[in-house]
Amino acid sequence: MLGASGVEMTIAVSEAGGMGALAAGALTPDDIVEQSAAIRQRTAAPFSVNLLVVRPAAPDGATVAAAMERLRPWRERLGLEAPPTPNSFAPDFDDQFAALLRAAPPVASFAFDLLSRPQVEALQARGTLVVGTATTVAEARAWAALGVDAICAQGGEAGGHRGEFLKPGPGSLIGTMALTANIHAVVDLPVIAAGGIMNGRGVAAVLALGAAAAQMGTAFLLSDEATISAAWRDRIETVGDDPTVVTRAFTGRNARGIDNGFIRDMRQDEDHVPAYPVQNRLTRELRAAAAEAGESEMLSLWAGQGVSLARAGSAGDLVQRWWEEARAASREVHERTHGRGDLRR
Amino acid sequence: MLGASGVEMTIAVSEAGGMGALAAGALTPDDIVEQSAAIRQRTAAPFSVNLLVVRPAAPDGATVAAAMERLRPWRERLGLEAPPTPNSFAPDFDDQFAALLRAAPPVASFAFDLLSRPQVEALQARGTLVVGTATTVAEARAWAALGVDAICAQGGEAGGHRGEFLKPGPGSLIGTMALTANIHAVVDLPVIAAGGIMNGRGVAAVLALGAAAAQMGTAFLLSDEATISAAWRDRIETVGDDPTVVTRAFTGRNARGIDNGFIRDMRQDEDHVPAYPVQNRLTRELRAAAAEAGESEMLSLWAGQGVSLARAGSAGDLVQRWWEEARAASREVHERTHGRGDLRR
Numbered sequence: 001m002l003g004a005s006g007v008e009m010t011i012a013v014s015e016a017g018g019m020g021a022l023a024a025g026a027l028t029p030d031d032i033v034e035q036s037a038a039i040r041q042r043t044a045a046p047f048s049v050n051l052l053v054v055r056p057a058a059p060d061g062a063t064v065a066a067a068m069e070r071l072r073p074w075r076e077r078l079g080l081e082a083p084p085t086p087n088s089f090a091p092d093f094d095d096q097f098a099a100l101l102r103a104a105p106p107v108a109s110f111a112f113d114l115l116s117r118p119q120v121e122a123l124q125a126r127g128t129l130v131v132g133t134a135t136t137v138a139e140a141r142a143w144a145a146l147g148v149d150a151i152c153a154q155g156g157e158a159g160g161h162r163g164e165f166l167k168p169g170p171g172s173l174i175g176t177m178a179l180t181a182n183i184h185a186v187v188d189l190p191v192i193a194a195g196g197i198m199n200g201r202g203v204a205a206v207l208a209l210g211a212a213a214a215q216m217g218t219a220f221l222l223s224d225e226a227t228i229s230a231a232w233r234d235r236i237e238t239v240g241d242d243p244t245v246v247t248r249a250f251t252g253r254n255a256r257g258i259d260n261g262f263i264r265d266m267r268q269d270e271d272h273v274p275a276y277p278v279q280n281r282l283t284r285e286l287r288a289a290a291a292e293a294g295e296s297e298m299l300s301l302w303a304g305q306g307v308s309l310a311r312a313g314s315a316g317d318l319v320q321r322w323w324e325e326a327r328a329a330s331r332e333v334h335e336r337t338h339g340r341g342d343l344r345r
Numbered sequence: 346m347l348g349a350s351g352v353e354m355t356i357a358v359s360e361a362g363g364m365g366a367l368a369a370g371a372l373t374p375d376d377i378v379e380q381s382a383a384i385r386q387r388t389a390a391p392f393s394v395n396l397l398v399v400r401p402a403a404p405d406g407a408t409v410a411a412a413m414e415r416l417r418p419w420r421e422r423l424g425l426e427a428p429p430t431p432n433s434f435a436p437d438f439d440d441q442f443a444a445l446l447r448a449a450p451p452v453a454s455f456a457f458d459l460l461s462r463p464q465v466e467a468l469q470a471r472g473t474l475v476v477g478t479a480t481t482v483a484e485a486r487a488w489a490a491l492g493v494d495a496i497c498a499q500g501g502e503a504g505g506h507r508g509e510f511l512k513p514g515p516g517s518l519i520g521t522m523a524l525t526a527n528i529h530a531v532v533d534l535p536v537i538a539a540g541g542i543m544n545g546r547g548v549a550a551v552l553a554l555g556a557a558a559a560q561m562g563t564a565f566l567l568s569d570e571a572t573i574s575a576a577w578r579d580r581i582e583t584v585g586d587d588p589t590v591v592t593r594a595f596t597g598r599n600a601r602g603i604d605n606g607f608i609r610d611m612r613q614d615e616d617h618v619p620a621y622p623v624q625n626r627l628t629r630e631l632r633a634a635a636a637e638a639g640e641s642e643m644l645s646l647w648a649g650q651g652v653s654l655a656r657a658g659s660a661g662d663l664v665q666r667w668w669e670e671a672r673a674a675s676r677e678v679h680e681r682t683h684g685r686g687d688l689r690r
Contacts (some may be wrong), residue, residue: 137586137653156501157520171590171604175502175520177550178541178650182586185654196523201554205522207681208549208674241482241527245516259516305523308482309530327682333552334679337672 001050001160001217002026004302007035009225009315014045016316017323019107019213025052028091029099036103048107048131051096052161053115057089059278067274067282074262074298078289090277104128109152111163112253112276120146131192133163135172140183142166151187152215153179155195159218159244159304161255161276168254173246177209184210198309200325204333207326218304219322223315229291235260235301239308250287250300252279258307261297346395346505346562347371349647352380354570354660359390361661362668364452364558370397373436374444381448393452393476396441397506398460402434404623412619412627419607419643423634435622449473454497456508457598457621465491476537478508480517485528487511496532497560498524500540504563504589504649506600506621513599518591522554529555543654545670549678552671563649564667568660574636580605580646584653595632595645597624603652606642 001023010020022039024032032049039047064085075082100108101122108123109131123130124147132143133152140151154163155176164172174182176195184191190212197206203214220226221236235258245259249266253276257263266273273279283300290298303310311318346368355365367384369377377394384392409430420427445453446467453468454476468475469492477488478497485496499508500521509517519527521540529536535557542551548559565571566581580603590604594611598621602608611618618624628645635643648655656663 141586155520155522156518157523167587170515171587173501173518174587174650175500175541176522177500177520177547178502178543181541181543181547181651181654186586196520196526198523198526202522202526204553204678204682205550207678208553209546210674241486241531242512242516242519305519306526309526323682329553329555330675330678330682333549333675336552337549337668337675 001220004217004221004226004228006225006227007038009220009223009227010039010047011042012223012225012315013220013319014039014043014047016319017045018319019046019048021048021050021109022105024049024096024100025054026091027096029095032096032099033103036105039105046106048109049100049103049105050109050111051093051100053110053113054090054093054277055113056092057275057278059089059274061085063274064278064282067279070266070269070273071283071286073265074286077298078286078293078295080285080289083285086281089281100128101126107131109133111152111154111161113165114142114146117146120148124149134183135162135164135179136166136174137179137182137186139164139166139172140187144187144189148189150190150192150212151183152192152194153183153211155179155193157196157305158194159256159307160302161251161253162246164254176206180206180209180211196304196306198306199311200322200327201329202306203322203326204329207330208333216322218307219310220315220318221303221307222310222312223318224313225315229299231291231294231296231299232301235296236303236307236310239303241308243307244303244305248279249273250279250283252276255300255302256304258301258303260299260301262299346565349562349566349571349573351570351572352383354565354568354572355384355392356387357568357570357660358565358664359384359388359392361664362390363664364391364393366393366395366454366560367450369394369441369445370399371436372441374440377441377444378448381450384450391451393454394445394448394450395454395456396438396445398455398458399435399438399622400458401437402620402623404434404619406430408619409623409627412624415611415614415618416628416631418610419631423631423638423640423643425630425634428630431626434626445473446471452476454478456497456499456506458510459487459491462491465493469494479528480507480509480524481511481519482524482527482531484509484511484517485532489532489534493534495535495537495557496528497537497539498528498556500524500538502541502650503539504601504652505647506596506598507591509599521551525551525554525556541649541651543651544656545667545672546674547651548667548671549674552675553678561667563652564655565660565663566648566652567655567657568663569658570660574644576636576639576641576644577646579639580641581648581652581655584648586653588652589648589650593624594618595624595628597621600645600647601649603646603648605644605646607644
């Protein structure tokens, strides 16, 4: 939810009885501390902070030059000059992590890679519950072995970046239904199910699977508090059937979003773009300019497979509505499965 | 469930209160009539017959020769002679359909392509309810426009062949959670959810999503009535984490199964193998010989993403157990969502 969920959404969701999540992957250390403090000041409810575990990148000049050249047609289309080669490609994770320890939020979640065991323990010593994101059973086992407090099972439906870190690719696209059940069966930790959960029916469904909680992202993209660009919002509001694809063209890491011209044009090259965070950094100005220009054909329109079910409203009202829907759905299923003595009709 | 669900499983499931399904895609017209009659004789409960909508194939000689050559190393490994070029590649669908009309089962389901409207109406005139298999919202709309009675939503988790017919490929791998919700939202027909449903928790989950029923295949593969080879069964019993992939190497149509040597060796060629049913026919003897020899590295080990949760037992006992589990799961979710007045803790 980078670029979509900031302080306001986090507070709104937590105040409504959900657990808001601050997408902190792109924040400076100071911002992590300050925004966490701002949330704490305005709600007494639990909230979480999400970081992306990214190793420092030092691509060679030729790699960067080739990647920049691939993007030239798009820069020209938007009237942008070639920018100088960046000095750094992502915020330093160790600095972010140190700031997170100072902020000590009630919950911290991580994606893209594992923490070290001392990092997990340092957070827990500060009273922070640690959640690891897994796209496969093997990844869930790896997080569990580090002693984390819960697993986020990121199903294949989910929008945005894939958390995959052991075997990136199609094998790490496991549907939420199967992934939640599989992880619940073998890992003795609470499972937070993510991917394709768009309303209270989805919440009730993952609770039935044994999940401890439902994690929703795409479902909030049309909320008042979502900080996405107008072009991204417009595309979601007018989206057709079956609109999403997985691509690594924008950032060098597989991510699910609404298909568009950039993804299609880059399809033949996408296996060759430099890995995250390099490609992510190199397309940053392009994406910002595209958002500014309302040019959604080259914007990263992250969204999950349930995106057509996204609804507008305040984030807090959505949370309350989904909970009422979950109650209604659970009542419906309870009546249906208890209305007769056995299965035969 | 071709090769896995025959007369015995169909009867066992229907007698237990589920709705058994006869996998009839490879049956002769006479077998369709006779096996349907045999089921009817032994149970008064509803059952369904599943057919695959396959157009006649007439590949040119060079295509067949190239495909045969690709398989040579595997024939040699199994000590098989090169077989003569087949005269036909699949049972004639029109003949199968005519037999189905005579058999007039309570329910008939179809995958791989659409029926014509007169075909749908002919079945309905015989009292048969018609179910169309969809892997995307667009496919569900296409079936609905033909006037069918229900949609089977085949989520990306599902084992065996993908039903995809509009845009085959990754875009037609939509997780069961999202696909069920998406189709339920826009198509005014009962939705039968399939893919990743391995036990009663999964059944309760898809009912919560709004599905009218849960369709389970992989969950039956270890049942007493499953007619799969010993090698296939062994691999399921000893399967590791995250074992499945989608491949078209075996049959020329995307299908999900347990990864093995044949799939890996054919990975670079799989886009070039002739489309179903040609490749399916050309690998038939190989797969039969591999099953005979217990050589699971070149057997099509169809299975869904939840396969590690498959359990042994009689199919009827499994159905009853899943229903009890579904009742327990729905009670649990009902209590959890109704135990307090609002969402805040």
